[in-house]
């Protein structure tokens with residue numbers, strides 16, 4: 001098989017959803033179809049150990065190395081599927097965002113009873129900004145949920161993306177009858193625990209129990225409205241991230257999941273070209289290249305090794321091959337490589353564009369690093385920094401440990417574990433993170449790797465904005481609107497709330513405030 005064949009087979013994506021919308025259930029169903037697992041309940045679920053933050057450290061220690069954000073891969077209908085897990089709620093961190101830089105598309109799961117919810121909205125926004133194609137699955141149709149039109153409107157409005165329903169539900173909850181498959185022109189009947197039945201539109205007349213049902217008739221009218229409005233489906237728009245195909249179903253039943261997945265696999269993009277310092281690199285470029293989007297440190301002090309997650313972007317990876325680290329020009333032999341399958345790791349012998357591999361990191365890599373073979377010297381675009389929301393002052397408990405404190409802080413910041421800011425006048429350190437978990441990991445690693453106990457003092461949730469002004473009048477800022485500098489010496493203001501931000505902007509229209517989300 002040629003490089004091009006291998007690359008074309010790949011479907012590398014993340015499933016994102018609000019907690020409880022059904023990500024685990026959906027993932028499990030996909031793994032079942034891929035024969036990766038034989039029964040439901042194998043993937044970490046609520047009962048089997050979706051753990052709280054406090055348990056997390058213990059689990060990390062026991063396992064040696066984290067699998068909280070793993071990669072699942074399996075062949076499916078001639079394709080090679082790579083699913084990247086994005087940890088949600090209390091596990092939410094900058095890594096969650098960074099994972100999105102390593103995928104070619106995402107599956108967005110929405111709970112039909114709830115619609116779009118806050119935390120995930122941020123993830124969807126990152127997808128929108130990066131132009132990542134989004135495929136939507138509206139879940140839990142077996143429950144009484146929101147009106148389908150209302151859900152579509154919500155997606156369009158909140159995410160500013162066009163929707164195109166690929167199927168249309170008839171009824172919901174206890175009165176859920178099934179879905180119209182618009183592409184295939186057939187009605188897929190929901191039979192509860194029994195197998196679904198498929199009825200072509202042309203044979204519906206023979207099913208009077210359906211056609212005489214008021215819910216069915218309503219749905220047919222809605223469908224006619226949709227058809228009348230015209231088929232707005234455009235694969236080009238989907239691939240450009242401007243339109244999202246929407247599927248309705250139930251991950252738990254499962255109902256509509258297999259059809260969804262088959263359509264997804266046929267439409268979702270294979271790995272595409274990526275921008276680098278030497279221009280665009282095609283995935284079938286003969287030399288190997290990839291970038292590091294995540295580094296997972298070992299939480300066990302007895303094993304200080306780390307794993308760097310590499311997204312392969314071109315060529316072929318072979319175990320034991322020598323690569324060059326573009327940033328330093330140093331040559332490294334990749335003898336230890338791993339692939340992540342659910343919670344067990346196997347050794348990977350070869351990999352192609354779209355695949356994710358884990359390589360042993362003897363403390364030389366940084367997030368965003370590019371690895372290449374041959375004469376190539378390019379680096380892939382820097383990974384964006386994602387806006388932190390939680391800010392804390394950090395100091396060493398013991399002032400005698402100032403040197404280790406600085407060293408640890410510098411290294412962990414460089415590694416991308418947490419973001420560092422300096423307060424304007426006092427030069428005191430302020431840390432920024434996307435989620436609480438990042439602080440726990442930071443504190444733990446400072447103690448175990450650098451032998452420094454740190455004190456963290458919360459300054460709460462803040463709204464950070466970059467500040468651009470001819471001159472910065474420091475007297476305008478205080479504890480509420482805190483002026484800080486980032487690592488590149490850019491000025492930022494950490495506003496206490498939306499109100500303070502708006503008030504400031506109105507008072508000082510000459511000062512430009514830039515949303516960190518807008519520039520990614």
Ligand code: G4P
Nearest residue numbers: 017018019020021022023024025046139140250251252253
């Ligand atoms: P998450 O990973 O996105 O957090 O969600 P997860 O799959 O764990 O699902 C959250 C809850 O929603 C689970 O119930 C799950 O069984 C249920 N669920 C998922 N898909 C559907 C669906 O299509 N229909 C219905 N009715 N429920 C669905 P739980 O009671 O919280 O957990 P469990 O005890 O069933 O594991």
